[in-house]
Amino acid sequence: MRALVIEEFGRPGTVRDVPRPDPAPDGAVVEVAATGVCRSDWHAWQGHDSGVRLPLVPGHEFAGTVVSVGSEVSSSWVGRRVTAPFVCACGRCSTCASGDHQVCPNQEQPGFTHDGSYAEFVAIRHADTNLVELPDEVSFDVAATLGCRYATAWRAVHRRARVVAGERVAVYGCGGLGLSAVIIASHAGAEVTAVDASPAALEIAVRLGATKTSGEAVEGMDVALECSGHPVLADAALSMLRRRGRHVQIGLLPDGAHISMDAVIGKELDVLGSHGLAAHEYSVLLRTLPVDDIETMIATRIPLADAQSALDTLGRSAGVVLIHPGLG
Numbered sequence: 001m002r003a004l005v006i007e008e009f010g011r012p013g014t015v016r017d018v019p020r021p022d023p024a025p026d027g028a029v030v031e032v033a034a035t036g037v038c039r040s041d042w043h044a045w046q047g048h049d050s051g052v053r054l055p056l057v058p059g060h061e062f063a064g065t066v067v068s069v070g071s072e073v074s075s076s077w078v079g080r081r082v083t084a085p086f087v088c089a090c091g092r093c094s095t096c097a098s099g100d101h102q103v104c105p106n107q108e109q110p111g112f113t114h115d116g117s118y119a120e121f122v123a124i125r126h127a128d129t130n131l132v133e134l135p136d137e138v139s140f141d142v143a144a145t146l147g148c149r150y151a152t153a154w155r156a157v158h159r160r161a162r163v164v165a166g167e168r169v170a171v172y173g174c175g176g177l178g179l180s181a182v183i184i185a186s187h188a189g190a191e192v193t194a195v196d197a198s199p200a201a202l203e204i205a206v207r208l209g210a211t212k213t214s215g216e217a218v219e220g221m222d223v224a225l226e227c228s229g230h231p232v233l234a235d236a237a238l239s240m241l242r243r244r245g246r247h248v249q250i251g252l253l254p255d256g257a258h259i260s261m262d263a264v265i266g267k268e269l270d271v272l273g274s275h276g277l278a279a280h281e282y283s284v285l286l287r288t289l290p291v292d293d294i295e296t297m298i299a300t301r302i303p304l305a306d307a308q309s310a311l312d313t314l315g316r317s318a319g320v321v322l323i324h325p326g327l328g
């Protein structure tokens with residue numbers, strides 16, 4: 001099969017033929033229909049992620065069709081349209097037993113701990129725990145935005161910040177993650193302010209429900225959702241919260257990044273982390289999926305041959321880039 005293979009951190013990967021993966025006994029192999037290009041892929045490529053070993057096929061948010069399963073997995077999965085969370089939980093530990101699969105200590109992540117979905121086929125670990133069947137009305141393209149960005153934002157808004165109607169929510173950084181947060185917080189009835197340096201990103205944020213943007217006052221927020229991973233923006237987010245406000249850090253911060261705790265103490269802020277979404281929560285998310293809004297986020301669809309250039313230029317244009325391995 002063809003895949004983008006990274007051989008050296010920070011050096012361009014090449015699209016070439018590699019062996020098609022076999023499923024582990026409790027795993028599955030999915031033929032990739034669409035896979036998103038995410039900032040986390042860029043970090044993996046740059047060598048910012050200490051868990052990554054090379055060579056590696058990146059890619060962790062995908063959708064496709066199950067083509068084979070291991071001996072311990074029900075063969076009824078074969079032929080079904082699926083996605084999976086980027087955190088593939090073990091399903092067996094005490095953390096998983098409590099329902100918190102998104103922070104499973106034994107988690108595997110396609111595109112980080114093993115080869116990912118910038119490929120014609122991707123192997124998934126612990127398939128019965130992590131495969132999510134897609135309803136017919138959810139396209140592969142829409143589903144390919146769910147595994148990382150949309151699902152992560154959904155948990156941050158609903159399970160961590162617990163946003164309620166009428167609250168003032170500021171979203172810092174309007175890439176795929178931040179735009180997802182704008183959609184979800186707007187649908188929850190919040191008054192959303194989008195913060196980003198890019199006018200094009202803000203223009204999309206407004207189409208998705210943001211009522212204010214960076215230039216306007218963002219003081220006195222009830223909730224800050226920091227999606228950029230920039231320490232400066234995280235500090236700004238904390239300083240703009242009201243007393244007793246809630247900050248959710250979703251964007252991955254660089255190693256050793258420093259965030260000031262002064263506002264956290266002085267205003268008694270709640271600072272929360274958020275990391276993915278357990279597969280068992282997808283049924284709730286899929287029921288309320290604003291498909292049209294998610295399609296608005298998708299900027300371009302490219303063949304696998306252009307995957308490296310998509311990593312090179314990540315963030316230079318607004319919206320989500322999807323790779324379609326079937327395009328060649």
Ligand SMILES: [Zn+2]
Nearest residue numbers: 090093096104
């Ligand atoms: Zn576990």
Ligand SMILES: [Zn+2]
Nearest residue numbers: 038040148149
């Ligand atoms: Zn991602």
